[in-house]
Amino acid sequence: MVNMIENRDKSLVKWLGDTSLFVGMEEQYLQELSGIAMVVSYKRRATIFSEGDPGNGFYLVKEGKVKIYMISPDGKEQILHIFGPGDPFGEVAVFASQSFPAHAVALENSRLVFLPRDDFVKLVAANPALALNLLATLSQRLCQFTKMIDALSLKEVPGRLAAHLLYLSKKQVTGDHLQLELSKTQLASLLGTIPETLSRMLSKLQREGLIVIEGASITIVDREGLVDLAEIGKF
Amino acid sequence: MVNMIENRDKSLVKWLGDTSLFVGMEEQYLQELSGIAMVVSYKRRATIFSEGDPGNGFYLVKEGKVKIYMISPDGKEQILHIFGPGDPFGEVAVFASQSFPAHAVALENSRLVFLPRDDFVKLVAANPALALNLLATLSQRLCQFTKMIDALSLKEVPGRLAAHLLYLSKKQVTGDHLQLELSKTQLASLLGTIPETLSRMLSKLQREGLIVIEGASITIVDREGLVDLAEIGKF
DNA sequence: CGATCAGTTGACAATACTCAAATACTGTGG
DNA sequence: CCACAGTATTTGAGTATTGTCAACTGATCG
Numbered sequence A, B: 001m002v003n004m005i006e007n008r009d010k011s012l013v014k015w016l017g018d019t020s021l022f023v024g025m026e027e028q029y030l031q032e033l034s035g036i037a038m039v040v041s042y043k044r045r046a047t048i049f050s051e052g053d054p055g056n057g058f059y060l061v062k063e064g065k066v067k068i069y070m071i072s073p074d075g076k077e078q079i080l081h082i083f084g085p086g087d088p089f090g091e092v093a094v095f096a097s098q099s100f101p102a103h104a105v106a107l108e109n110s111r112l113v114f115l116p117r118d119d120f121v122k123l124v125a126a127n128p129a130l131a132l133n134l135l136a137t138l139s140q141r142l143c144q145f146t147k148m149i150d151a152l153s154l155k156e157v158p159g160r161l162a163a164h165l166l167y168l169s170k171k172q173v174t175g176d177h178l179q180l181e182l183s184k185t186q187l188a189s190l191l192g193t194i195p196e197t198l199s200r201m202l203s204k205l206q207r208e209g210l211i212v213i214e215g216a217s218i219t220i221v222d223r224e225g226l227v228d229l230a231e232i233g234k235f
Numbered sequence C: 001c002g003a004t005c006a007g008t009t010g011a012c013a014a015t016a017c018t019c020a021a022a023t024a025c026t027g028t029g030g
Numbered sequence D: 001c002c003a004c005a006g007t008a009t010t011t012g013a014g015t016a017t018t019g020t021c022a023a024c025t026g027a028t029c030g
Helices: A001-016 A026-034 A091-095 A117-125 A128-154 A156-169 A184-190 A195-207 A223-232 B001-020 B027-036 B091-097 B117-125 B130-155 B155-173 B184-190 B195-207 B221-232
Strands: A036-041 A048-051 A057-063 A066-071 A079-081 A105-107 A110-116 A175-179 A212-214 A216-219 B040-043 B045-049 B057-063 B066-071 B076-083 B102-104 B109-114 B176-180 B210-213 B215-219
Touching: A001 A026, A026 A110, A026 A117, A057 A091, A057 A117, A066 B130, A079 A128, A079 A175, A079 A184, A079 B130, A091 A117, A091 A128, A091 B130, A110 A117, A117 A128, A117 B130, A128 A156, A128 B066, A128 B076, A128 B091, A128 B117, A128 B130, A156 A175, A156 A195, A156 A216, A156 A223, A184 A195, A195 A212, A223 B057, B001 B027, B027 B109, B027 B117, B057 B091, B057 B117, B076 B184, B091 B117, B091 B130, B109 B117, B109 B215, B117 B130, B130 B155, B155 B176, B155 B215, B184 B195, B195 B210
Parallel strands: none
Antiparallel strands: A036 A110, A048 A105, A057 A110, A066 A079, A066 A105, A175 A216, A212 A216, B040 B109, B045 B102, B057 B109, B066 B076, B066 B102, B176 B215, B210 B215
């Protein structure tokens, strides 16, 4: 029994050390970290936190997939992030507002590592490398948001869609073939539009010979054309 | 002569220590900081950096006003931030991308404090309080961007305008009377629209008895109504 | 196997952008 | 200090992208 726990702890330490946030941290700190960490399970569709909830700590995705989103009074949703294994989320509440600025739900059955605020802040204060990793993470996220604002304000739906398809094709290594990693409804919400419009735009791109659609599987036929679309933002 | 320089340095140290980023830092570190800092002047409309430029450091506004923005190929502009005295900008490039994700120009004749990347990173690594201040700053900015994405995606122009007017009236202490702190063209760009639309929406709010407009000076007549608009996002 | 949900398509409405023109401002040089 | 040039702001008319509502199909899940 003791053994099992030690094993579990050991593997958690190892896992934490492979995380982008904690990569390269000394064993000693990883031990401390794993000491204050709690692993929690969430079922598909379960709420992890809601906008305005007090942020007493933040999370790392261990297994599964998490969606961070906002919602308007009349129910329209805008996805901010989709996070997968290794990704941290909710740090903002730890360092600034004390309360979460958006909602989080599990998209699949997930296991998360929860790190409580106060203990974690102490660890950051004692560990410059960790602080710099955190600064890098937040900075990257700021860049992502910059691009999202750019897309929402300066591009139209076809442009955003084209940019997303190119992003997926770069991320996945399968050449001109790619998988939408989200249901089309969720993708619409990520791109700041609605399912009907997304559906029409996908058909349009196919009709104009830029892509071929087979369910969630897309083949890029005219990459040039997509790049043009993504840059200019219109037809 | 030596005296003058000492005076200058001393006042820079003092000024840095009053900045939100460096508040509460020990004298010793402030001295170091002021040692690596350079004060630079920019004339109104001068470019400070452009998207993609290598980020060899970041800036603090000492005097003046700076606009951070993106621009689409066909010339439409989206303002991300307006920064004034005491505000830092360009940190993102220091900690993540190494290159600036947006453009920066001086809106007025300005004096900026430039802090070079490498020296500054060393200082952060040696100074946990500074690291935590930076984390708080970046986290707050992330929250602001979250709100901006929310506004762009989930609210229509009248809603964004109403939210901005309420924000100004909270920031300025003058009760129901407020000043737009930007030209209407610039405000349009901040709200993700164009001058024509902004002009029409201001008239509309006035026509419906929510505000009274006198140039750049606005009086809120029906605060309730504005709040409703800002929350729901539509008419 | 029925029910709920995801996706698609059509007809329509509306918000916001484009283009154009008139008017009011601002700042600069003479 | 005024005249002029270049901006900023406002208003009008028309267009377009995208959202709304509704109906229908097909998939998924108890």
